[in-house]
Amino acid sequence: MHASQENPALTASGLMLHQVNIGGVTVPNNVFLAPLAGITDFPLRRLCRRFGAGLVVSEMISSQAIVRNNRRAAKMASTSREEYPLMVQISGSDPEIMAGAARMNQELGAAIIDINMGCPQRKIVKTGAGAALMKTPELAHTIICSVIDAVKCPVTVKMRLGWDTASCNVVELARAASEAGVAMITVHGRTRSQMFSGQADWEAIAEVVQAVECPVIANGDIITHRDALECLKITGAHGIMIGRGALGRPWLFKQVLSFLEDGTELPAPSLSEQYGIVREHLNGLVDFYGRKTALWLSRKHMAWYSKGLRGSSRFRKLVNYAQDIDEVFRFAEEYYQWLGQHDSAP
Ligand SMILES: Cc1cc2nc3c(=O)[nH]c(=O)nc-3n(C[C@H](O)[C@H](O)[C@H](O)COP(=O)(O)O)c2cc1C
Numbered sequence: 424m425h426a427s428q429e430n431p432a433l434t435a436s437g438l439m440l441h442q443v444n445i446g447g448v449t450v451p452n453n454v455f456l457a458p459l460a461g462i463t464d465f466p467l468r469r470l471c472r473r474f475g476a477g478l479v480v481s482e483m484i485s486s487q488a489i490v491r492n493n494r495r496a497a498k499m500a501s502t503s504r505e506e507y508p509l510m511v512q513i514s515g516s517d518p519e520i521m522a523g524a525a526r527m528n529q530e531l532g533a534a535i536i537d538i539n540m541g542c543p544q545r546k547i548v549k550t551g552a553g554a555a556l557m558k559t560p561e562l563a564h565t566i567i568c569s570v571i572d573a574v575k576c577p578v579t580v581k582m583r584l585g586w587d588t589a590s591c592n593v594v595e596l597a598r599a600a601s602e603a604g605v606a607m608i609t610v611h612g613r614t615r616s617q618m619f620s621g622q623a624d625w626e627a628i629a630e631v632v633q634a635v636e637c638p639v640i641a642n643g644d645i646i647t648h649r650d651a652l653e654c655l656k657i658t659g660a661h662g663i664m665i666g667r668g669a670l671g672r673p674w675l676f677k678q679v680l681s682f683l684e685d686g687t688e689l690p691a692p693s694l695s696e697q698y699g700i701v702r703e704h705l706n707g708l709v710d711f712y713g714r715k716t717a718l719w720l721s722r723k724h725m726a727w728y729s730k731g732l733r734g735s736s737r738f739r740k741l742v743n744y745a746q747d748i749d750e751v752f753r754f755a756e757e758y759y760q761w762l763g764q765h766d767s768a769p
Contacts, residue, residue, distance in 0.1 A: 439655045440683035443477065443638055443662055446577025446606025448508050448534050452477035453662025454651065454679050456669060457609075457642055458512045458537070458581070462723075464499070465506065466707030470700070471669060472506045474676040477662070479506055483539050483553075486515030486524035500531050508534030510579065514542060516551035518566045522573035529574045535606070536574055538567060540582040540596075543615045554615035558586050560596055567603045577606035581642075584627050587616040593627065594634045601635035609640040609664055625657040632659045640664050648675070648682035648689075655683070671727025673700065698759035701728050705755070709748055718748045725751065733765060734758070 443453045456463060456471045458480040468479035481499055488496035502509040511533035515521045525536045540563060542553030549555075556563040571578045580600050585591035597608050610631050612623035623643025632639045638661035641654050646668040654663055669675050674692050681687045692700065704724060708717035725742045729735035738758045745751045 438683075439652060440680060443607075445478075445535055445579065445638065448577055448606075450477045450508065452680060453640075454676055454683070455640060455662060455664045456480060456676075457664040457666030458483055458539075459666050459670075460542075462670070464711065464720075465501065465503070466704060466711050467673070467724075468506050468509070469503075469707060470673040470704055471676055474673050475680045476669075476676045478508065478510055478535075480510040480512055480537060480664075481533075483512045483514045483542060484524070484528075486513045486517070486520045489513065489524040489527050490520055497531065500528050500533065502532045510535040510537050512537040512539050512581065513570075514539040514547060514552045516556065516562065516566070518562075518569040521566050522569040525570045525574045525578070529576050533576065535577045535579055536570060537609075538570060538578065538580045540580050541611050541615075543583070543618050548615070554583055554586065557582060557592060557596060557615065558590070560592065560599065563596065564599055564603060567600055567605060571604050578604070579607040579609065580605050581609040581611070583611050584614045584624065587614050591627070594630055597631045597635050597639070601637045605637060607638045607640060607661075608635060609642055612641070612643040625654050628658040628660060632661075638662065642666070648679045651679040652683060671724065671730055673704075694759055694762050697728065698755065701725070701755050701759070702752070704728075705748065705752060714748045718745065718751065721745075721748060721751045725755065729758070732762060734761065 440452055443450050454476060455478040456468060456476045460482045463480060463482050472479055484496050484499050500511050511528045513521060513524045513536060528536055539553055540556045547553040567580065582593060582596060584593045591614065593610060600608060610628045612625055612628050625641060628641045640662045641658040641660035642664040645651050645654050645663055645665045651663055678689045681689045705721055708720050712720065722742055726739050729738050738754065741754045742751055745754060
């Protein structure tokens with residue numbers, strides 16, 4: 424049998440899993456963790472890197488906050504060798520401030536600067552930032568050029584398909600960004616008006632791939648290893664970015680890499696392995712934020728880790744009422760022990 428028939432990850436155009444050169448920064452593979460505000464902090468990024476994500480991205484950081492030396496923004500942008508190379512995403516609508524924020528992030532250790540042109544939130548778009556930049560292509564172009572001029576590291580952009588279905592201009596904008604010199608473009612296959620509803624349109628991303636020179640990363644609704652392959656096949660993109668699909672399942676990256684490499688479908692980790700990952704995550708939150716902040720951040724992660732597992736609603740309630748992080752550790756231990764006894768693997 425021909426290799427491409429045996430291995431679902433082989434197509435006429437070659438292997439689906441490969442390194443990506445982002446303006447001189449070579450990342451080990453083309454399966455990335457998407458930026459998620461309030462979620463993709465250092466502890467989660469490090470975990471996803473450990474499970475093989477080729478690149479991780481910070482939460483969106485306000486350019487204003489960075490240039491004002493806001494402590495929280497600086498913490499969001501801080502990085503370490505364990506997650507190198509970090510892509511830091513900045514948002515804003517003022518070219519000078521965006522340039523300043525890019526420079527400061529480069530000094531803080533960002534290997535790549537990403538410009539947010541896709542955030543749909545009202546409080547962001549009303550300032551002309553995020554997805555609103557898709558309605559002001561000239562301003563978007565000025566911002567891209569001024570950020571590129573400000574830093575030595577590669578600059579990338581992440582955008583949606585357009586503001587709404589009547590004004591889908593992703594191809595024109597991507598072409599202009601590529602000509603301006605961005606090193607990579609990520610496209611979330613929805614418009615701003617869609618927010619997160621409906622299905623991401625992977626075919627529309629394929630049009631961007633055809634239109635530009637630089638690598639294009641496809642994003643939206645990749646939940647399983649099979650979605651990953653399907654999305655790469657449909658879009659012809661250089662890589663994919665996974666956001667919500669990795670919540671409570673950082674091991675998804677390992678499953679996707681294995682499937683793209685040779686078609687091997689890895690099961691989810693055993694419950695005792697999952698418990699180990701939960702502990703690693705909780706310890707990461709405590710080390711990075713301290714015990715108090717770790718307590719309230721742990722609640723959403725515990726909800727994601729336990730989603731679909733037996734007795735998860737009771738576990739979630741316990742965690743939500745926990746008085747300190749030690750209680751969360753204890754409830755997690757008891758829960759996973761109980762799950763082990765009741766043999767309720769997902
Ligand atoms: C809670 C949440 C926060 C997000 N924050 C950001 C962000 O900071 N920057 C950004 O470019 N996209 C952000 N996004 C969009 C995601 O990066 C991604 O484009 C979108 O969720 C579709 O991918 P997915 O289906 O794999 O989640 C966010 C999405 C969600 C659900």
